[in-house]
Amino acid sequence: MIVEDKMRMPNGFMASGLHAGIKKIKKDMALVYSERECSAAGTFTTNKVKAAPVKYDISVLKSVKHGIIVNSGNANACTSKQGDEDAAEMARLAASYLKGDKDAYFVCSTGVIGVPLPMAKIEGGIKELVKNLSPSSEALMDASEAILTTDTFRKEASAVIRIGGKDITVTGFAKGSGMIHPNMATMLAFIITDANISSSLLQKMLGSGVEDTFNMISVDGDTSTNDTCLVLANGASETPEIVEKSAEAEEFKEALNYVLSTLACLITKDGEGAGRFIEVKVEGAKSKKDARLLARSVVSSNLVKAAFFGSDANWGRILCAMGYSGADFNPDDVSLVFSSAKGAIEVLKDGVPVSFDEEKAKTILLEKSVSVLAVLKDGEEKASAWGCDLTYDYVKINGDYRS
Amino acid sequence: MIVEDKMRMPNGFMASGLHAGIKKIKKDMALVYSERECSAAGTFTTNKVKAAPVKYDISVLKSVKHGIIVNSGNANACTSKQGDEDAAEMARLAASYLKGDKDAYFVCSTGVIGVPLPMAKIEGGIKELVKNLSPSSEALMDASEAILTTDTFRKEASAVIRIGGKDITVTGFAKGSGMIHPNMATMLAFIITDANISSSLLQKMLGSGVEDTFNMISVDGDTSTNDTCLVLANGASETPEIVEKSAEAEEFKEALNYVLSTLACLITKDGEGAGRFIEVKVEGAKSKKDARLLARSVVSSNLVKAAFFGSDANWGRILCAMGYSGADFNPDDVSLVFSSAKGAIEVLKDGVPVSFDEEKAKTILLEKSVSVLAVLKDGEEKASAWGCDLTYDYVKINGDYRS
Numbered sequence: 081m082i083v084e085d086k087m088r089m090p091n092g093f094m095a096s097g098l099h100a101g102i103k104k105i106k107k108d109m110a111l112v113y114s115e116r117e118c119s120a121a122g123t124f125t126t127n128k129v130k131a132a133p134v135k136y137d138i139s140v141l142k143s144v145k146h147g148i149i150v151n152s153g154n155a156n157a158c159t160s161k162q163g164d165e166d167a168a169e170m171a172r173l174a175a176s177y178l179k180g181d182k183d184a185y186f187v188c189s190t191g192v193i194g195v196p197l198p199m200a201k202i203e204g205g206i207k208e209l210v211k212n213l214s215p216s217s218e219a220l221m222d223a224s225e226a227i228l229t230t231d232t233f234r235k236e237a238s239a240v241i242r243i244g245g246k247d248i249t250v251t252g253f254a255k256g257s258g259m260i261h262p263n264m265a266t267m268l269a270f271i272i273t274d275a276n277i278s279s280s281l282l283q284k285m286l287g288s289g290v291e292d293t294f295n296m297i298s299v300d301g302d303t304s305t306n307d308t309c310l311v312l313a314n315g316a317s318e319t320p321e322i323v324e325k326s327a328e329a330e331e332f333k334e335a336l337n338y339v340l341s342t343l344a345c346l347i348t349k350d351g352e353g354a355g356r357f358i359e360v361k362v363e364g365a366k367s368k369k370d371a372r373l374l375a376r377s378v379v380s381s382n383l384v385k386a387a388f389f390g391s392d393a394n395w396g397r398i399l400c401a402m403g404y405s406g407a408d409f410n411p412d413d414v415s416l417v418f419s420s421a422k423g424a425i426e427v428l429k430d431g432v433p434v435s436f437d438e439e440k441a442k443t444i445l446l447e448k449s450v451s452v453l454a455v456l457k458d459g460e461e462k463a464s465a466w467g468c469d470l471t472y473d474y475v476k477i478n479g480d481y482r483s
Numbered sequence: 484m485i486v487e488d489k490m491r492m493p494n495g496f497m498a499s500g501l502h503a504g505i506k507k508i509k510k511d512m513a514l515v516y517s518e519r520e521c522s523a524a525g526t527f528t529t530n531k532v533k534a535a536p537v538k539y540d541i542s543v544l545k546s547v548k549h550g551i552i553v554n555s556g557n558a559n560a561c562t563s564k565q566g567d568e569d570a571a572e573m574a575r576l577a578a579s580y581l582k583g584d585k586d587a588y589f590v591c592s593t594g595v596i597g598v599p600l601p602m603a604k605i606e607g608g609i610k611e612l613v614k615n616l617s618p619s620s621e622a623l624m625d626a627s628e629a630i631l632t633t634d635t636f637r638k639e640a641s642a643v644i645r646i647g648g649k650d651i652t653v654t655g656f657a658k659g660s661g662m663i664h665p666n667m668a669t670m671l672a673f674i675i676t677d678a679n680i681s682s683s684l685l686q687k688m689l690g691s692g693v694e695d696t697f698n699m700i701s702v703d704g705d706t707s708t709n710d711t712c713l714v715l716a717n718g719a720s721e722t723p724e725i726v727e728k729s730a731e732a733e734e735f736k737e738a739l740n741y742v743l744s745t746l747a748c749l750i751t752k753d754g755e756g757a758g759r760f761i762e763v764k765v766e767g768a769k770s771k772k773d774a775r776l777l778a779r780s781v782v783s784s785n786l787v788k789a790a791f792f793g794s795d796a797n798w799g800r801i802l803c804a805m806g807y808s809g810a811d812f813n814p815d816d817v818s819l820v821f822s823s824a825k826g827a828i829e830v831l832k833d834g835v836p837v838s839f840d841e842e843k844a845k846t847i848l849l850e851k852s853v854s855v856l857a858v859l860k861d862g863e864e865k866a867s868a869w870g871c872d873l874t875y876d877y878v879k880i881n882g883d884y885r886s
Contacts, residue, residue, distance in 0.1 A: 129806030129814040158802060160815075160835050193799030194836040305803050382785065386878055396596030399561060400708050403532030411532040412563075432563050433597040472875050475789055 081335050084238035087220050090249040090274035092116045092316025096212035097222030100205025102153035102191070102198060107226035109202070111209040112272060113147040114314040115179055120144040121283035122186070123290045125307035131157035133187040134306055136167040142279070143183040148270055148310060149174040149206065150227050152255070156189040156197050157305045166197040173203055177210040186310050188268055190229055190255065193305070224253035227268055231257045231350050237342035239335040243328050248275045248317045250335040254343040257350050269294065269309040269343050275332055276315035277322040284324075285333050286311050293340040296372065296465040297348045298380040311336075348466045353473030356388050357449045360465045364456035370407040371463035374454065377405030378465070385470035388450065393418055393441035395427040398452060413457040420447035430457075484738050487641035490623050493652040493677035495519045495719025499615035500625030503608025505556035505594070505601060510629035512605070514612040515675060516550040517717040518582055523547040524686040525589070526693045528710035534560035536590040537709055539570040545682070546586040551673055551713060552577040552609065553630050555658070559592040559600050560708045569600040576606055580613040589713050591671055593632055593658065596708070627656035630671055634660045634753050640745035642738040646731050651678045651720045653738040657746040660753050672697065672712040672746050678735055679718035680725040687727075688736050689714050696743040699775065699868040700751045701783040714739075751869045756876030759791050760852045763868045767859035773810040774866035777857065780808030781868070788873035791853065796821055796844035798830040801855060816860040823850035833860075 102108040171182035238251040256267035360378045365371035381401035387394035412431040422444045505511040574585040638657040659670035763781045768774035784804035790797035815834040825847045
């Protein structure tokens with residue numbers, strides 16, 4: 081697998097991004113298109129309150145073949161029957177200029193909740209997006225920029241693998257900062273690839289990939305109404321079909337997971353008000369599920385996050401958050417190590433507090449990127465989770481009055 | 484039921500509270516004692532990491548007869564085998580001066596995690612506590628003061644019912660602010676009553692009472708290693724035994740629930756950094772469990788809490804938190820009303836946004852005590868939850884370095 085510095089457009093895809101007038105100034109609509117028919121896969125928010133486009137995408141998951149149409153600035157969430165009709169209309173409008181029917185397109189929206197979509201602007205935007213479609217990396221960057229809301233930078237990742245002497249590109253872009261900013265919502269991620277792979281295998285790989293990446297990050301513990309991760313694979317690399325349990329499948333999975341995990345970490349780094357990136361690693365857990373529960377619980381704890389804000393080696397809070405995670409583990413066997421670029425320090429060894437140099441611990445924890453390792457003796461499973469500290473700015477951003 | 488303004492000591496109980504030297508200046512040890520044998524009940528943290536005194540109390544729950552010995556300033560949590568021995572030694576020391584064996588006493592600790600108890604100070608403290616035992620309300624207030632850590636005020640409640648022409652007093656006191664302050668831990672609540680009631684009925688009533696009170700509050704979503712709620716009933720009111728399904732049982736339950744809910748709300752009002760008290764009421768839920776899940780999810784959401792800090796009528800976040808609560812409900816039927824002493828305003832009606840006066844909403848939400856009512860159409864069940872807003876001060880208090 082080769083990691084690309086810059087987003088690389090997979091063969092056979094085109095993209096565009098522009099300002100359609102939903103937001104005041106910034107780009108607010110994006111289109112990704114493949115004339116060649118794609119396999120498709122998607123994972124969606126588990127929130128019972130699903131935005132209209134999420135409901136629409138779930139309904140067309142098996143029939144999508146050609147593209148994704150996205151708007152930012154309005155989430156089309158909590159918009160009743162009108163919202164459902166508007167989501168379908170977005171797909172119909174895209175299809176009217178391009179190949180296939182409306183069920184060949186995914187639709188995504190992110191932004192204000194509870195306000196109907198400005199359909200005249202959406203319609204004008206789609207017309208322009210189709211005109212601007214281009215296979216260039218720059219066009220993909222326009223699309224990547226157009227899906228942002230409160231994000232402070234674009235989130236992009238590309239990896240290339242070679243199968244039978246030919247390149248297969250896996251490229252993704254995402255948005256997400258707080259799960260919901262003052263009425264802004266959502267984590268969105270789009271992966272496109274020219275691999276030749278069935279929808280069913282793609283869905284399987286996406287499902288397990290998301291479990292270990294997007295499902296392991298937490299900015300504030302709030303699961304949005306619009307969270308969506310979509311993959312399109314058009315086979316334009318002209319390589320043989322990737323089949324399950326092959327060496328090629330392993331390679332492709334590695335590239336897909338690289339893109340997913342890079343995007344997930346970028347979202348965490350851009351967490352609302354975040355001052356510090358936190359990685360929590362759990363080793364020696366009884367099961368994968370226990371390892372994930374433990375890592376997620378620690379990275380989601382307000383008290384742990386506040387302690388990291390204060391560069392405080394407060395291992396009691398970490399153990400406490402492990403304790404209420406719901407995971408099965410033996411607290412008397414836990415060892416805890418804090419680390420960063422400035423070194424590592426053990427604070428708990430087999431359940432017994434280690435007297436440690438508080439100054440050294442503080443030096444380690446003052447770094448922008450810090451890590452906690454929890455080692456158990458319950459089994460062989462491991463998991464990682466990623467998050468950020470809880471800061472004054474988080475409260476400020478999310479406490480500001482909307483007007 | 485008559486509500487008492489001031490804590491009233493139930494018949495046959497004595498108490499004391501004093502400074503034993505665990506903390507620098509403030510009172511740090513408390514004793515509650517009944518010479519007459521008591522029925523006892525208790526509920527404990529569900530955290531898998533349980534402090535030594537919690538493990539001890541669970542082991543003696545069926546044998547406790549005479550009292551509760553408490554220290555603040557040190558949680559005796561994450562203190563290995565030594566901690567278990569120290570907890571048992573605290574009970575043994577109390578018993579050595581009073582009636583019964585060590586298994587006749589509950590032990591509670593709250594404060595720093597991971598530091599062994601200073602047993603010489605504890606021993607001296609217990610000796611003095613026994614000397615100072617008094618049946619006065621003032622002695623009970625000393626005890627109530629001695630269990631506090633980062634609390635800014637004492638939390639106390641008393642109710643009196645009359646059965647057969649005689650008074651039965653139900654009195655409680657509690658501590659708790661953040662679930663864990665920089666290494667300080669715990670919610671503790673102690674209820675004493677001179678009612679004549681079996682341990683099994685008392686346990687049943689406490690269990691259901693705690694479900695609707697202490698289990699429905701959230702300051703920061705972190706469940707401590709030491710959370711404990713204990714009840715002692717000594718029968719010294721000389722009234723007939725309260726038996727299940729009687730009118731007397733209903734009356735006693737009402738008094739117990741009054742004390743529990745008052746203490747729970749006082750803890751929320753003293754939440755770390757809290758500027759605003761929030762009540763979330765859910766009506767029309769399919770089941771009691773669904774109603775509780777919905778109310779708790781809303782009151783625990785960082786984004787909802789931050790919105791209340793900003794007095795922002797951000798109903799999208801409330802609906803979103805209901806959506807990921809895990810409860811079964813129909814989002815298309817939800818109505819939402821914000822209210823306070825300044826009035827009420829409906830923002831969502833049967834799932835459809837209501838256009839409302841933002842200025843009026845802000846006036847309502849600027850009050851110190853605010854309320855959200857969510858009305859569903861899924862059934863007849865209801866529940867309430869209580870919490871506080873997320874403020875700069877919360878981050879400050881919990882981000883400060885421990886030294």
